[in-house]
Amino acid sequence: MVDVPIYDKDGLMLRNFTKADVHAFSEISKREKERYANPGITQYNDTVDAERTVQAGIESIAPDPETGRRETISLVIAERATPEIALGYIGLNPRNGRKYLGYSIDPRKQGKGYGFRAARLFLEHHFASSGDPVYADAFKGNEASLKILERLGATTVQGDWKRPLPVSGIKDPYAPMELTADKFHAAMSSSRSAENRHGKYEALKAQSSSKEETKSRPIPVSTRGLSHLTK
Numbered sequence: 001m002v003d004v005p006i007y008d009k010d011g012l013m014l015r016n017f018t019k020a021d022v023h024a025f026s027e028i029s030k031r032e033k034e035r036y037a038n039p040g041i042t043q044y045n046d047t048v049d050a051e052r053t054v055q056a057g058i059e060s061i062a063p064d065p066e067t068g069r070r071e072t073i074s075l076v077i078a079e080r081a082t083p084e085i086a087l088g089y090i091g092l093n094p095r096n097g098r099k100y101l102g103y104s105i106d107p108r109k110q111g112k113g114y115g116f117r118a119a120r121l122f123l124e125h126h127f128a129s130s131g132d133p134v135y136a137d138a139f140k141g142n143e144a145s146l147k148i149l150e151r152l153g154a155t156t157v158q159g160d161w162k163r164p165l166p167v168s169g170i171k172d173p174y175a176p177m178e179l180t181a182d183k184f185h186a187a188m189s190s191s192r193s194a195e196n197r198h199g200k201y202e203a204l205k206a207q208s209s210s211k212e213e214t215k216s217r218p219i220p221v222s223t224r225g226l227s228h229l230t231k
C-alpha cells in the first residue's frame with residue numbers, strides 16, 4: 001500500500017485514522033444499530049468499540065516489526081474538501097492466509113457512490129504495490145456490497161456458499177468472493193470503455209440535437225427527464 005492520503009479524480013480521499021475520529025465512528029455505530037436493530041451486524045457496537053476501531057486503524061499503518069510488511073490496514077474515507085469528516089472506513093485484514101476487504105459507510109451517506117469509489121481507489125493502490133488477491137465475505141442479503149464487489153470484478157469462490165456463519169444474528173448465507181489484480185483491471189477497463197461509449201453517445205446526442213435546433217428554431221426547452229442527473 002502506498003503512503004496516504006490518496007485521492008480519486010472526483011475528490012474522495014482515504015487517510016489515516018486520528019484520535020479525533022472516535023466521535024464520528026461511535027455515531028456511525030449508533031446509527032447502524034438503529035437501522036438494523038441488530039448489534040451483530042455492526043462493526044462498532046459502542047464508543048468502546050469505536051475507540052478500538054480507531055486505535056487499530058492508527059496502529060495499522062505501522063509495518064509488522066518481523067516481516068516489515070503491512071498486513072492489516074484500515075483507512076478513513078472522507079472528502080478532500082472536508083477531510084476531518086469521516087464518512088466511513090475501508091481496510092484489509094489477514095485471516096487464514098488471505099487478505100479480507102472490509103468497508104462501511106455512514107448510513108446517512110449510503111447510496112451515494114462512496115462505497116464503490118472508496119473500494120476502487122483502495123484496490124487501485126493495493127494492486128499497484130501487491131499481487132496478492134483480495135477476499136471479501138459477501139452476505140446474500142447485502143445487495144449494496146455484492147454490487148460493489150461484482151462491479152470491481154470479484155467472483156464467488158465456488159462451493160463456499162452456506163458455510164456456517166461467523167457473525168451471530170445474521171441468517172443469510174455468505175461466500176468469500178475473490179478479486180485478483182487481473183480481474184480488477186479487466187473490470188475497471190470495461191467500465192471505463194462503457195463510460196467512454198456513454199460519453200460518446202451523449203456527445204453525439206448533443207451534436208445531433210444542436211443540428212436539429214439549427215434546422216427548426218425555436219425549440220421549446222424542457223428539463224423533464226433530467227431529474228435523475230441531479231441526485
Ligand SMILES: CC(C)(COP(=O)(O)OP(=O)(O)OC[C@H]1O[C@@H](n2cnc3c(N)ncnc32)[C@H](O)[C@@H]1OP(=O)(O)O)[C@@H](O)C(=O)NCCC(=O)NCCS
Nearest residue numbers: 103104105110111112113114115116137143144145147148
Ligand atoms: C455496503 C456499503 C459499504 C455500500 O456503500 P454505499 O456507499 O452505500 O454504496 P454505493 O453508493 O457505492 O452503491 C453501490 C451499489 O449498491 C447499490 N445500493 C446502494 N444501497 C443499496 C441498498 N440499500 N440496496 C440495494 N442496492 C443498493 C447502488 O445502487 C450501487 O449499485 P450500482 O453499482 O448498480 O449503481 C454500505 O451499505 C454499508 O456501509 N453497509 C454496512 C456495512 C457493510 O455491509 N459492509 C460490507 C461488508 S462485506
